[in-house]
Amino acid sequence: MNMPFDQHSLVKDIVNIFPQSSDLFKKNRLDFCCGGNRPLSEAAMEQNLDVPELMIQLEELYRKHNGTAENMEVWTETDSEELIEHIKNKYHRELEEELKMLSPYVTKVAKVHGERHQELGKVYELFYALKTELLEHTAKEEATVFPLLLELESADDEKRAGIISEIKELEKEHDHAGSILKQLREITEDFNPPIDACGTYRLVYKRLEALESHTFMHVHLENNILFPRFIA
Numbered sequence: 001m002n003m004p005f006d007q008h009s010l011v012k013d014i015v016n017i018f019p020q021s022s023d024l025f026k027k028n029r030l031d032f033c034c035g036g037n038r039p040l041s042e043a044a045m046e047q048n049l050d051v052p053e054l055m056i057q058l059e060e061l062y063r064k065h066n067g068t069a070e071n072m073e074v075w076t077e078t079d080s081e082e083l084i085e086h087i088k089n090k091y092h093r094e095l096e097e098e099l100k101m102l103s104p105y106v107t108k109v110a111k112v113h114g115e116r117h118q119e120l121g122k123v124y125e126l127f128y129a130l131k132t133e134l135l136e137h138t139a140k141e142e143a144t145v146f147p148l149l150l151e152l153e154s155a156d157d158e159k160r161a162g163i164i165s166e167i168k169e170l171e172k173e174h175d176h177a178g179s180i181l182k183q184l185r186e187i188t189e190d191f192n193p194p195i196d197a198c199g200t201y202r203l204v205y206k207r208l209e210a211l212e213s214h215t216f217m218h219v220h221l222e223n224n225i226l227f228p229r230f231i232a
């Protein structure tokens with residue numbers, strides 16, 4: 001997969017195209033906000049970084065976050081055990097990582113810009129509510145619900161009813177997470193930052209929108225492909 005940028009691209013442009021690059025830049029003390037208006041190679045050399053090695057790391061990160069789009073038809077034809085492993089590896093693990101990495105940016109933007117942009121207080125509140133809910137939700141799926149689903153074929157009627165009840169509860173949690181995401185989209189005016197927003201401010205909005213897309217695909221796989229197999 002060819003990246004749509006190279007070492008001669010401006011740091012700020014790379015972050016705009018690929019928001020997760022900010023994690024790598026932050027780790028290497030590359031300023032992508034105020035000092036982002038210069039080529040990546042120049043910024044890297046100033047920090048005595050190995051530019052080819054940095055590009056390798058950037059490409060690995062890009063491939064990880066921009067793999068081929070999900071082919072839903074594949075997963076409708078896959079057995080439940082494989083689908084569950086895919087959900088755990090592709091959605092649960094990536095979700096955990098993104099929530100961890102995004103949290104300090106959300107906190108920083110709310111603290112620095114919250115006085116002038118009061119909606120950021122609500123963004124902070126909604127994000128952390130979403131983070132808590134999603135982490136609790138995925139932990140419950142992996143610890144109890146997914147193992148139960150894989151036992152369903154041999155379950156008696158009483159146990160089957162209990163599993164179906166668990167699925168219904170998960171679907172309610174999906175709806176609530178969707179409601180929080182809807183509020184985030186509304187409060188941010190479709191994730192459009194104000195004209196005076198700094199680079200980090202814009203980064204937060206881009207990553208919140210990406211988190212929304214990731215969560216919607218996650219929920220789709222469960223609500224529309226996995227769960228119907230057990231409650232039809």
